[in-house]
Amino acid sequence: MTVSSSASVPAPPDRLVLADLPSRADRLFRRVTSGAGLSVLALLIVIGFFLVYRSVPAFEASGFGFFTTIQFDPASGHFGVLGLLYGTVVVALIAVAVAVPFSVLAALFISDYASPRVRGFLTGLVDLLAAIPSLLYGLWGFSFLRPYITPLSQWLTGNLGWFPLFETKPGAVLFNSMFVAGLVVSLMVIPITTSVIREVFTQTPPGEKEAALALGSTRWGMVRTVVLPFGRGGIVGGSMLGLGRALGETIAVSLLLPQVPELTTHLLEFGGATISGFVANNAGQSGPALSGLMAAGLVLFAFTLATNFTASVIISRSRSGAGVDA
Template sequence: MTVTTPAPGASPPEPLAIADVPSRADRAFRRVTTGAGLSVLGLLVVIGFFLVYRSVPAFQISGFGFFSTIQFDAASGQLGVLGLIYGTIVVALIAVAFAVPLSILAALFISDYASGRMRGFLTGLVDLLAAIPSLLYGLWGFSFLRPYITPLSEWMTSNLGWFPLFETKPGAVLFNSMFVAGLVVSLMVIPITTSVIREVFTQTPAGEKEAALALGSTRWGMVAAVVLPFGRGGIVGGSMLGLGRALGETIAVSLLLPQVPAVTSHLLEFGGATISGFIANNAGMSGIGLNGLMAAGLVLFVFTLATNFTASVIISRSRSGVGVDA
């Protein structure tokens, strides 16, 4: 092989410019994906404007009192979303409090402890559970799980009643409570959260995991020092995605809660309502009642968007989210 060298005093050759010329298929694919993304964004904008337009009469009647009034009674013209917001947040937080720790442990087992064959089976099982309709979860929780949770509520109020959240009134009914609804919703959140967190855990650099083991670390030490810090963004993202699912859940909460707006610290007692469940149970309203439901839907719409946007920001700033567009 002959190697040519530039003559003394001659300028070095200019680097070869590489032009990126996309093919016709690449250009078509880019147009399709761009159009799909803009269509989703446009659909969200249209939904937002529609909800704002239909909510104006309710805000004109109630003003800022719409956000500070607990009861929602269209017959008397008393429209308020505070009780619905409270129930929505409480049920979602209960669901996430139970789902996230279990999801993290399940994701760690699948990614770092299970054998290859079992890993494939569990991955498919988790994805299959995430695809089950929420109606089936709601019916299962209403007919099967609720009788088993009620004794747990009785034990908690008897032994942990000194804590305000577990305190109940004498003779209170302990089924169809926000606690029961939160547990059922958590079962719907676990598959989605586990799938997201597992996917991030499996992307942990193998070299860093092997280095930790080579330095004498145990399996748990490697997980604590490498996997968990790397997957922090995935944990946050999966948790926020599960929170968004819990905030918007409709069928299960409409079956498990009486949909009576209230602000109470007695989470084990009968009662409670969420925005989505209340809208589903009162979808036949007309007039100002329908406008009030649209306003409540607008609140849930904004709340869910804010939750997802916050999750995107947190993930993009984490190590596992580096290079991922927010």
């Protein structure tokens, strides 16, 4: 029995083409989110133009010396932001240097070591601490924590005084220093930094972690080779977010620092000022003095934007997960 060669072979079914057509809800959500993003951008531009406009008289009076002068005396019309910017950066760096190691360790414990019940409690506690107003931190640091930090300053200068940052003058007063302010600000930075880093650590692919443990790795070995490389971008992002908060902190530094602009390496001694704290303490000025304060605020505004932009570049080049497969 022969099979006719003319027998027709059934044609394959037509391939179904899926078209990505967003629904009305999707289109509405996209418009709302786009509008919110553009509104934030427009608000930043408006704030920037306002600060520039109000700062023009101060820049005209001081010229480029505004950026190289340490003294800032609104009453006499001498405007210089160098001392204020130095104190702002020093306090923020102290806060971040203290906060980041504690934040990374706390995030690792919550994500990889704590039991589910403890993990839920600590997650809520950290988020709650991040929502506490900075005024409460500042008052607590000023009234309670400051007397306990002073003995620490005495120990540092007595045992590590050979290091320039811990060196003090004979008979120097060791409270209301940039070191004290930095430690108090670090308490505000730790919760928000921990929250961001923990969120990234919890997104580590479970398969990668289980594979590391199945190959005989210890818990710490798994964390070191899988979790930390995956969360590298989150660590950078959380650290820069904490740095941004430390740079703009106002209430705590206005209470803990005498707001005297200066350039000094004696971080344990009485003295120091930040831009935000100085502006807060002199907010009642008018005329040229107000223009000088606006110019100082413009410098802080630009510095914070530059910091956040740098953080975004670093994060984009160090995505969480890069290096896990290496």
